[in-house]
Amino acid sequence: MGEPRTGVYPGTFDPVTNGHMDIISRATHVVDRLIIGVAVNAGKGPMFDVDERVEMVREQVAHMTSGDGQHIDVVPFDNLLMDFVNDLGAQLILRGLRAVSDFEYEFQMAGMNSRLNSEVETVFLMASERHQFIASRFVKEVALLGGDIGHFVPPLVQQRIVRRLGQPRHPARAVAGD
Numbered sequence: 001m002g003e004p005r006t007g008v009y010p011g012t013f014d015p016v017t018n019g020h021m022d023i024i025s026r027a028t029h030v031v032d033r034l035i036i037g038v039a040v041n042a043g044k045g046p047m048f049d050v051d052e053r054v055e056m057v058r059e060q061v062a063h064m065t066s067g068d069g070q071h072i073d074v075v076p077f078d079n080l081l082m083d084f085v086n087d088l089g090a091q092l093i094l095r096g097l098r099a100v101s102d103f104e105y106e107f108q109m110a111g112m113n114s115r116l117n118s119e120v121e122t123v124f125l126m127a128s129e130r131h132q133f134i135a136s137r138f139v140k141e142v143a144l145l146g147g148d149i150g151h152f153v154p155p156l157v158q159q160r161i162v163r164r165l166g167q168p169r170h171p172a173r174a175v176a177g178d
């Protein structure tokens with residue numbers, strides 16, 4: 001019998017999307033214990049501050065459990081990912097991989113992390129075809145322009161985005177009414 005496997009799924013989650021949720025649900029089958037690390041990443045100028053991003057992920061995983069039947073932890077972090085992973089005693093870093101776009105960045109990050117600690121493996125998971133193309137960045141852009149983001153994010157996240165942006169704008173009308 002091996003030791004329980006702890007995995008960390010790190011990201012910015014600004015905000016959590018159906019793509020992230022797809023990866024999270026796959027990750028629960030891969031590890032005994034799953035910790036979602038929400039990077040503060042203030043430099044990226046996030047739409048939501050870290051506490052809100054943590055809260056949104058928590059809402060979505062509240063009813064999920066990982067391999068050991070325990071709830072999934074959602075923890076903010078502001079330090080080096082490998083230090084965060086070591087402090088948690090985790091053995092795996094989980095990342096999602098979308099078609100070609102993520103490869104270069106993820107490849108470099110996994111390589112650097114393995115030099116920092118070769119005992120921690122990075123495991124890549126792919127979302128289903130229907131969630132492959134979803135990106136937080138585009139969700140925000142679509143929402144900003146008044147488009148329907150209901151297919152891309154969970155309903156509670158959609159509500160928060162709409163609230164954050166005020167009433168959805170209709171660019172054509174906004175121009176006409178100026």
Ligand code: ADP
Nearest residue numbers: 011012013019020095096097102127131132134
């Ligand atoms: P980061 O700033 O670390 O890239 P993100 O929140 O954008 O944080 O993404 C976290 C992880 O989830 C990354 O590995 C990213 O590739 C993955 N991911 C995001 N959206 C999807 C998706 N639609 N399908 C698969 N993986 C995804």
